Amino acid sequence: MIVDDSALMRTLIADQLADAVGIEVCGVAKDGYQALEMMKQLQPDIITLDVQMPGMDGLETLDRLLALKPIPVIMVSAMTQLGGDITLDALERGAFDYIAKPTGLAQAESVMRDDLVRKIRTVAGTDFAKVLEIRRTRAETRRQRRSAASVPAKSASSPARNKPVAPIECSYRGIAIGISTGGPPALTSLFESLPAGLPPIVIVQHMPEQFTKAFAKRLNSISQVEVKEAATGDTLTPGCAYIAPGGKHLEIRRQTRDQMRLEVFDGDPVSGHRPSVDVMMRSAAKAFGDACLGLVMTGMGRDGSDGCKAIRAAGGYVLGQNEASSDIYGMNRVAFQEGNVDKQFDLQDAAQTIVRETKRVRRAPVATR
Known part of the structure; x- marks a missing residue:
């Protein structure tokens, strides 16, 4: 109808x-x-x-x-x-x-x-009754979490600095997230729980132009992580997250030994999408090497599986959202079945899992002459 x-x-x-x-x-x-x-x-x-x-x-x-x-x-x-x-x-x-x-x-x-x-x-x-129940449960959990919190979340323009900082050495580390259908509610749930002080996070969420800016602003308002729509020239900074603009590809490019920047550009769809998770994750694997943590989450299609493969080939580690907590077990299912996921996780435990697994990935010592 x-x-x-x-x-x-x-x-x-x-x-x-x-x-x-x-x-x-x-x-x-x-x-x-x-x-x-x-x-x-x-x-x-x-x-x-x-x-x-x-x-x-x-x-x-x-x-x-x-x-x-x-x-x-x-x-x-x-x-x-x-x-x-x-x-x-x-x-x-x-x-x-x-x-x-x-x-x-x-x-x-x-x-x-x-x-x-x-x-x-x-x-x-799709079992939509299940999807609806998942979303309502998440929403209720978030309401309870907010009402139980002793301090309010930050405003859209002013960061809150009162949650514990993740005790992670951020040098060289990076987190790459690919997500599609069901992504906005899932990322909202995740970012409400993420602590400050994580390595830089780069996200491809399949979304049209205009929507990504509104979504980045929304995530920024409820998270201890600073969230923005990515732009060419952005320098990756610990404690910040960058969302690929709708209709554009996004890559991470190393500028110096200690500095990486983002490049937003036009191009043909890859794996059926622009922005493409595969494009972003391949660049993350090249930029961060064995210090990259990849996440492939809810969504239809197969975008992200090849990118997860590239991260693992570079020595990084890949997490896949499990079927039980996914609106659509598609992208993450393909990546898992093709052997490109190291471990699956439940969305409810995602924040703790990211903190724990980020500590595991670390750049191999650079040989000196």
């Missing part, structure tokens, strides 16, 4: 899904009120839901739809800062995934026919 206040967008989505084998549009709704009534009558398997609608907005509609039934909802979001913020809220509340609204008819075919169809097919084979 398609829910959108724009008649053009309803037609656009319906037309692109019409030719997809095994997918049938059972109804279209122009607002949240109509969507609730039609859901009761039509009992659709999946819903696409406009983020910004007059009257009952996308978030309220989502809450009321999920209260009726644990149904997979794919948010359709405008490519704006506001659209990105609302979409992240929707994922926290239980939306399965999202797509960005095409900016023109030329882009509509690739976004709707390719991205949307792929995500619909993915959710068709």
Whole structure:
């Protein structure tokens, strides 16, 4: 079922899904009120839901739809800062995934026919009730953790300095994280628990342009780690995390013996994505060598498996999120089955596991003449 206040967008989505084998549009709704009534009558398997609608907005509609039934909802979001913020809220509340609204008819075919169809097919084979339960449990855990904390988290622009610092020697070490579908809620849970003082963290989260800046700001507001959207020329600094911008590749490049910088650039998709986890992780393996800790987490597809292989070949160590705590056991499953993961972890224990395993990776002594 398609829910959108724009008649053009309803037609656009319906037309692109019409030719997809095994997918049938059972109804279209122009607002949240109509969507609730039609859901009761039509009992659709999946819903696409406009983020910004007059009257009952996308978030309220989502809450009321999920209260009726644990149904997979794919948010359709405008490519704006506001659209990105609302979409992240929707994922926290239980939306399965999202797509960005095409900016023109030329882009509509690739976004709707390719991205949307792929995500619909993915959710068709997913136990969404389990996914929703995982997210609600995480959200409740975070609420309890925040209420029990004696000091508030930092604001988006002002870091808090009151959590214990991880006792890790950061010289030469680096952490590379690859993640996709289910990533925003998972990374939110992880970054709320990470201590200050970790080696620099570089992240590829499959996201469209505009969304990554909003997501980096959100993570920064709840974490002891300083989080920003990566930019060319950024110098990797301990205690900081850098998220690849949507639509761009990201590499780590060594400048001097003690200094590494980031390079953001255009290029063809690699492993089906731009940014690509494989691109970033291969550069991390080259830059950090045996002092690199890699993490491959929830997401569909296989992006990241080759990058994990490169990290292990360079002497680094790779962690893979386990099936039980993953929204989508896809990227991490492929990496594990192909022998490119040293150990699996549960998201609930991720922060402690990262601190422990980061201490294990260390650059081999440099031979002196």
